[in-house]
Amino acid sequence: MEIETVLAERDGPADGTPGDATAAVTDLYRGHALGLTRLALVMVGDRGTAEDVVQEAFAGLYRRWSRLRDRESALTYVRSAVLNRSRTALRRRRRPFRTVHEAPVWSAEAAAMVGEDRREVMEALHRLPARQREALVLRYFCDLSAEEIADAMGISPGTVKSTTSRAIAALGRILGSGE
Amino acid sequence: MNATEERLRDALKTVGDTIGPADVPEPRFAAPRRRLSRPALAVAAVAASAAVVVGGAALGGVFAPSSKIAPLASPPASPSPSAPTAPKITVFLCLKTSANPSCDGRKATGPQKQAIRRQLEAVPSVRGVEFESSTQALERFERRFRDSPWVDRMLKRGDIPESFRVTLAPGSDGRDAMKAVLGTPGVDTVIVEGR
Numbered sequence: 001m002e003i004e005t006v007l008a009e010r011d012g013p014a015d016g017t018p019g020d021a022t023a024a025v026t027d028l029y030r031g032h033a034l035g036l037t038r039l040a041l042v043m044v045g046d047r048g049t050a051e052d053v054v055q056e057a058f059a060g061l062y063r064r065w066s067r068l069r070d071r072e073s074a075l076t077y078v079r080s081a082v083l084n085r086s087r088t089a090l091r092r093r094r095r096p097f098r099t100v101h102e103a104p105v106w107s108a109e110a111a112a113m114v115g116e117d118r119r120e121v122m123e124a125l126h127r128l129p130a131r132q133r134e135a136l137v138l139r140y141f142c143d144l145s146a147e148e149i150a151d152a153m154g155i156s157p158g159t160v161k162s163t164t165s166r167a168i169a170a171l172g173r174i175l176g177s178g179e
Numbered sequence: 180m181n182a183t184e185e186r187l188r189d190a191l192k193t194v195g196d197t198i199g200p201a202d203v204p205e206p207r208f209a210a211p212r213r214r215l216s217r218p219a220l221a222v223a224a225v226a227a228s229a230a231v232v233v234g235g236a237a238l239g240g241v242f243a244p245s246s247k248i249a250p251l252a253s254p255p256a257s258p259s260p261s262a263p264t265a266p267k268i269t270v271f272l273c274l275k276t277s278a279n280p281s282c283d284g285r286k287a288t289g290p291q292k293q294a295i296r297r298q299l300e301a302v303p304s305v306r307g308v309e310f311e312s313s314t315q316a317l318e319r320f321e322r323r324f325r326d327s328p329w330v331d332r333m334l335k336r337g338d339i340p341e342s343f344r345v346t347l348a349p350g351s352d353g354r355d356a357m358k359a360v361l362g363t364p365g366v367d368t369v370i371v372e373g374r
């Protein structure tokens with residue numbers, strides 16, 4: 001609530017000037033960049049790509065600022081932008097000779113020690129279709145409600161529920177078959 | 180919650196936690212504006228400086244020192260009855276978030292600050308130059324707006340500029356001091372106090 005007030009105060013009479021957008025988007029960045037970078041990291045695997053994804057998402061938000069109504073819709077916008085750009089980054093990697101990227105932080109060769117069990121889970125998660133993976137991450141990592149997930153993914157809350165339950169069952173099967 | 184859900188939650192949290200708050204880089208989102216073509220850029224610069232004047236005035240209203248708070252150095256005794264208080268200007272320094280194009284999205288550096296102080300002190304009508312850090316400004320600000328929670332929230336996000344508080348000779352309107360530093364690297368905006 002306080003944040004909306006701040007945005008409203010900053011808008012003042014000179015509504016929509018570049019300075020207002022910069023201040024407001026910077027505010028949002030300070031509050032959410034960490035969570036969104038972590039979201040991008042579990043999606044793409046390496047920190048460099050995750051940081052780029054988040055910066056580009058905020059650049060998009062900044063360009064669109066005058067057309068967004070409030071902080072909630074700004075957050076929804078930037079969250080879906082992170083998901084979409086993460087998906088694009090992953091797709092780009094499948095094409096040969098395109099980019100050299102770091103091994104995911106959960107891989108055996110990475111410096112970050114996440115452990116064998118978690119590595120297995122992350123690899124299983126990345127064998128799921130993109131939509132299922134996104135639904136699971138938004139639910140179990142971001143702790144969003146079905147409505148919020150629906151907004152971020154552009155699908156209905158009903159579809160979110162069925163996608164999530166199918167995804168968790170598929171994940172369980174992949175993990176079970178490996179044992 | 181079943182075992183798969185628990186394992187997933189734990190794995191995601193562990194992977195996410197490999198990035199800490201200190202790892203988040205500074206925002207770069209305002210950068211694409213620099214790619215504008217030249218005429219557009221000139222228009223943008225004019226628009227931005229207009230915004231700065233508006234912003235500076237608002238900021239000045241908020242940051243102007245309250246007469247209730249005693250200055251650190253005692254003000255020089257005023258010999259002239261027509262000028263009961265010494266005129267003052269405040270030079271606000273650049274922040275990373277400053278909209279002023281001459282700030283270039285960078286905070287004023289140490290050498291820039293030293294140069295600004297030297298330039299101010301070289302102006303004949305300048306009697307004293309005091310630096311106020313963003314921490315000092317925050318403290319003063321918090322005392323003044325103790326009862327407005329939203330102001331408090333806004334400031335914890337670190338958008339407070341450092342400044343030079345400049346005391347002028349009685350009768351001076353501050354224009355010469357203002358001219359000496361406006362456009363100098365590291366200077367965002369200058370305001371004349373008490374107007």
